[in-house]
Amino acid sequence: MDRSQLSPREAADRFIEVFYRQNRLVDAFREWVHPDYIQHDPNSGTGRDATIEALEAHMQRSPNMSHDIKRVIYGEDGTVCVHDHFRHAPDQRGLAVVDLFRIKDGYLVEHWDIIQPIPDPATAKNSNGMF
Amino acid sequence: MRPAPGVLPWNPDAPPFDPRDTSNRARLSVREVAERFIQLFYVEDNPRDAFMAWMHPDYIQHNPNAPTGRDATLAMMENSLSRLPDLSHKVHRVIWGDTDLVAIHFHFKYEPDTRGYSVVDILRIDGGFIREHWDVIQEVPDPATAKNSNGMF
Numbered sequence: 556m557d558r559s560q561l562s563p564r565e566a567a568d569r570f571i572e573v574f575y576r577q578n579r580l581v582d583a584f585r586e587w588v589h590p591d592y593i594q595h596d597p598n599s600g601t602g603r604d605a606t607i608e609a610l611e612a613h614m615q616r617s618p619n620m621s622h623d624i625k626r627v628i629y630g631e632d633g634t635v636c637v638h639d640h641f642r643h644a645p646d647q648r649g650l651a652v653v654d655l656f657r658i659k660d661g662y663l664v665e666h667w668d669i670i671q672p673i674p675d676p677a678t679a680k681n682s683n684g685m686f
Numbered sequence: 687m688r689p690a691p692g693v694l695p696w697n698p699d700a701p702p703f704d705p706r707d708t709s710n711r712a713r714l715s716v717r718e719v720a721e722r723f724i725q726l727f728y729v730e731d732n733p734r735d736a737f738m739a740w741m742h743p744d745y746i747q748h749n750p751n752a753p754t755g756r757d758a759t760l761a762m763m764e765n766s767l768s769r770l771p772d773l774s775h776k777v778h779r780v781i782w783g784d785t786d787l788v789a790i791h792f793h794f795k796y797e798p799d800t801r802g803y804s805v806v807d808i809l810r811i812d813g814g815f816i817r818e819h820w821d822v823i824q825e826v827p828d829p830a831t832a833k834n835s836n837g838m839f
Contacts, residue, residue, distance in 0.1 A: 595837065595838050596838075598833055628785075628788070629784055636789040638820065655789070655791060667804075669806050669822040678750070679751075681752070681753055682754075685748050
């Protein structure tokens with residue numbers, strides 16, 4: 556397959572399927588993330604391989620993790636926004652996460668994220684939930 | 687109005703606009719509504735004009751620390767602004783979606799000399815109004831503790 560023929564949306568959809576839906580984080584990275592990937596998550600090293608190391612540890616610690624995708628925004632310039640509900644384990648309230656990716660020539664080349672713990676619904680000022 | 691060079695990822699080829707002009711709101715695209723709201727809210731730090739022009743009175747609020755509906759959220763924001771008049775939003779990128787959604791990634795600070803927060807706001811726009819809002823907020827850490835030197839933006 557010539558990945559450079561894929562649109563940013565097609566590359567994003569393939570990554571999303573493997574990473575978020577199948578929870579095969581390392582496989583998704585090996586296939587779709589550029590080796591020189593620019594990482595903006597302050598808790599991860601930059602580059603694909605440094606992030607893969609962190610993901611391997613993460614998968615071992617949280618074998619029952621889940622990503623529930625709530626919405627995906629495909630930007631017109633090759634940036635993609637994924638809004639998901641992440642849980643380390645099924646019985647947790649979990650985290651609201653936005654991942655932003657920049658996609659070029661069939662690779663994810665840059666990543667930003669924002670992560671916020673979901674509060675106890677009893678303390679929320681509205682009943683709409685975070686999603 | 688036109689975007690200042692380098693300030694916003696607006697479409698520089700779009701015709702100039704008045705961000706407070708709501709007279710043709712039903713004919714505006716999702717992107718055009720978002721551009722007007724971004725100018726007033728994030729660039730001018732004017733929540734009253736931004737909300738009264740572009741938020742639907744019954745918009746659905748998903749931020750768990752804010753009440754739902756336009757007027758309740760606006761009252762909360764004006765209260766913040768009166769206590770913290772130097773609060774600021776610096777827009778770093780906008781994901782202009784191909785449906786009814788737009789995502790805005792920005793650096794929010796309550797006070798100028800603080801590290802502040804990395805925030806994404808997601809807006810759903812329909813019929814010339816913002817109808818729904820989600821956000822995710824994370825404190826920017828001390829750069830000395832970060833595992834890379836790329837920054838959060």
